[in-house]
Amino acid sequence: MQFQDVHYKVAGKGGSSGEKVILDGITGGVKPGELLALMGPSGSGKTTLLNLLSGKIKSETTGSITYNDQPYTKSLKRSRIGFVTQDDVVFPHLTVKETLTYSALLQLPSVLSRQQKRDRALNVITELGLDRCQNTMVGGKFMRGVSGGERKRVCIGNEILLNPSLLFLDEPTSGLDSTTALRIVQLLQNMAEEGKTVVTTIHQPSSRVFSKFDKLILLGKGSSLYFGKASEAMLYFSSIGCYPLIAMNPAEFLVDLSNGDVNDKSVPAQLDDDKFPNLCHNSQVRVSGFNVLAFQFLVEAYRLKVGEADRKPASVLNGKVEITAGEVKSRDFEATWWDQFSILFQRGFKEKRHEYLSTIRVVQVIAIAVVVLLLWWHSDASSPQKLQDQAGLLFFISVFWGFLPLFNSVFTFPQERLMLAKERSVGMYKLSAYFAARSACDLLLDLTLPILFLLMVYFMVGLKSSFSAFSLTLLALFLNIIAAQGLGLAIGAAFMDLKKATTIASVVVMSFMLSGGFYLKNVPGFMEWARNVSFNYHTYKLLLKIQYSCSLGRSDVECGFIREMGVGSGGLEVGALFVMITAYRLLAYLFLRKMKLY
Numbered sequence: 001m002q003f004q005d006v007h008y009k010v011a012g013k014g015g016s017s018g019e020k021v022i023l024d025g026i027t028g029g030v031k032p033g034e035l036l037a038l039m040g041p042s043g044s045g046k047t048t049l050l051n052l053l054s055g056k057i058k059s060e061t062t063g064s065i066t067y068n069d070q071p072y073t074k075s076l077k078r079s080r081i082g083f084v085t086q087d088d089v090v091f092p093h094l095t096v097k098e099t100l101t102y103s104a105l106l107q108l109p110s111v112l113s114r115q116q117k118r119d120r121a122l123n124v125i126t127e128l129g130l131d132r133c134q135n136t137m138v139g140g141k142f143m144r145g146v147s148g149g150e151r152k153r154v155c156i157g158n159e160i161l162l163n164p165s166l167l168f169l170d171e172p173t174s175g176l177d178s179t180t181a182l183r184i185v186q187l188l189q190n191m192a193e194e195g196k197t198v199v200t201t202i203h204q205p206s207s208r209v210f211s212k213f214d215k216l217i218l219l220g221k222g223s224s225l226y227f228g229k230a231s232e233a234m235l236y237f238s239s240i241g242c243y244p245l246i247a248m249n250p251a252e253f254l255v256d257l258s259n260g261d262v263n264d265k266s267v268p269a270q271l272d273d274d275k276f277p278n279l280c281h282n283s284q285v286r287v288s289g290f291n292v293l294a295f296q297f298l299v300e301a302y303r304l305k306v307g308e309a310d311r312k313p314a315s316v317l318n319g320k321v322e323i324t325a326g327e328v329k330s331r332d333f334e335a336t337w338w339d340q341f342s343i344l345f346q347r348g349f350k351e352k353r354h355e356y357l358s359t360i361r362v363v364q365v366i367a368i369a370v371v372v373l374l375l376w377w378h379s380d381a382s383s384p385q386k387l388q389d390q391a392g393l394l395f396f397i398s399v400f401w402g403f404l405p406l407f408n409s410v411f412t413f414p415q416e417r418l419m420l421a422k423e424r425s426v427g428m429y430k431l432s433a434y435f436a437a438r439s440a441c442d443l444l445l446d447l448t449l450p451i452l453f454l455l456m457v458y459f460m461v462g463l464k465s466s467f468s469a470f471s472l473t474l475l476a477l478f479l480n481i482i483a484a485q486g487l488g489l490a491i492g493a494a495f496m497d498l499k500k501a502t503t504i505a506s507v508v509v510m511s512f513m514l515s516g517g518f519y520l521k522n523v524p525g526f527m528e529w530a531r532n533v534s535f536n537y538h539t540y541k542l543l544l545k546i547q548y549s550c551s552l553g554r555s556d557v558e559c560g561f562i563r564e565m566g567v568g569s570g571g572l573e574v575g576a577l578f579v580m581i582t583a584y585r586l587l588a589y590l591f592l593r594k595m596k597l598y
């Protein structure tokens with residue numbers, strides 16, 4: 001891979017006049033068998049350069065980046081490039097083996113049998129030295145799992161399943177102790193020795209880690225301060241008069257220099273006012289610990305080294321290949337739609353069952369059921385007053401089993417956003433397969449607890465004790481839950497941000513509850529739409545019909561509103577719920593389609 005004079009800028013707040021240059025003419029290259037490190041202090045542009053080289057960023061760029069003398073193409077991204085992000089994008093409740101096996105089943109070509117794909121996952125586990133922890137959950141921020149170094153190796157494993165020729169890694173050692181960091185970099189060096197081209201950003205490596213790099217690009221404030229063999233970096237800097245005055249890790253020395261920090265370092269005497277007259281107002285020489293002169297000297301020295309003659313004119317790179325959801329359509333999906341659905345369903349089920357059927361949720365439902373039992377124990381519909389109380393219970397049931405699944409499903413897409421973006425950007429599966437699998441999985445898990453609730457409560461609170469009434473009540477609750485989930489998924493997909501999504505969801509929930517007809521019998525005409533799109537209103541009516549349609553209509557004048565709502569076959573309500581089930585899910589799918597992959 002070769003890159004020449006790469007520039008990248010972003011528009012500042014004030015439009016084009018306030019443009020911010022992020023990368024300023026970076027040139028370099030790396031061959032198969034080499035490990036290239038992009039080093040520099042925080043904010044120097046390492047991640048941006050890595051994103052450009054891997055094809056993640058395409059806009060606002062000039063310069064040329066070629067792979068085997070060819071420009072970037074979509075198929076290159078799919079089959080030849082692996083990218084390990086700085087944050088570990090993994091499912092915490094899956095084991096190491098499950099993570100890599102599902103990934104292999106989704107990614108590897110269909111010419112391989114399922115068993116061969118599983119074997120490939122096992123080979124990668126062995127290759128990465130993960131045998132001992134293969135049956136341990138990966139874990140994450142809120143859950144203890146494998147160690148940080150092992151988790152990083154799982155992420156690398158995910159990317160090397162397809163055996164890419166180019167592997168990019170963003171800060172693979174951040175947050176790891178020096179021994180674990182060394183193991184990771186050793187692993188990268190081994191991969192490079194096997195013929196891969198490996199490019200990694202690194203913040204401040206130990207000297208042993210530094211010795212593993214074949215090539216090095218040192219960045220400072222978006223400018224290149226060095227490109228060449230890592231082993232020759234110190235020689236180069238001493239050739240321009242910069243060397244450490246005390247024993248120092250070379251990486252520390254280089255990052256200090258790129259930070260403009262010249263303490264304990266010898267710098268050329270000509271860093272005096274006469275060499276750079278335009279920079280030499282003494283007040284400017286040091287800006288909050290940053291030695292402007294020294295830094296400028298390093299940038300100029302490197303430019304001199306490269307020589308203006310070698311720097312070809314910049315050509316426009318960008319804009320032609322936008323990595324969007326639509327584009328992924330064109331690639332060949334490796335597994336069939338049904339295979340994708342079943343793999344994603346199994347993966348989603350394994351990941352989510354811990355959450356849905358967790359002790360805390362079961363206890364929550366049992367606790368609510370006990371409170372309901374205490375309040376409505378042996379209630380009946382023998383008088384208008386008692387009938388009103390029972391209607392209250394039905395209203396509560398429709399609200400509770402609407403809002404619980406709604407709030408659960410609001411989290412689904414925002415929580416999986418990173419994983420979805422990562423997997424979809426390489427076209428691992430069709431969005432429809434993912435959406436169907438995710439919905440089916442949530443459904444199965446969300447329908448378990450209402451059964452428990454209803455079994456605990458139904459026969460003790462004086463509701464109709466026939467099998468058909470019980471089954472119909474359960475069915476009505478199921479429809480309510482499926483509609484509520486759809487709305488939750490749509491809100492989550494629309495905002496993809498947990499805070500915003502939960503806030504909006506709570507507003508929607510309150511409006512539905514208030515306009516649902518229980519608190520206010522005469523809902524004003526202009527608010528009727530809120531009632532009509534409220535699933536719990538229709539479910540409430542349905543439940544009233546199931547319980548009372550036969551016994552009402554005689555003398556319960558005082559419960560006129562129950563009679564009014566509870567008479568009829570329930571076909572209209574079932575129809576309304578089906579419309580909502582379809583509409584909300586369709587909306588969720590459309591929002592998901594519009595989601596940006598990067």
Ligand SMILES: Nc1ncnc2c1ncn2[C@@H]1O[C@H](COP(=O)(O)OP(=O)(O)OP(=O)(O)O)[C@@H](O)[C@H]1O
Nearest residue numbers: 010020022040041042043044045046047048049203
């Ligand atoms: N889209 C953007 N809009 C505005 N500024 C940006 C954008 N992308 C990058 N930057 C800025 O460019 C600079 C380089 O960012 P980059 O993430 O590449 O640095 P880095 O060297 O990887 O830093 P770190 O080691 O902290 O991750 C930073 O100052 C960052 O704020």
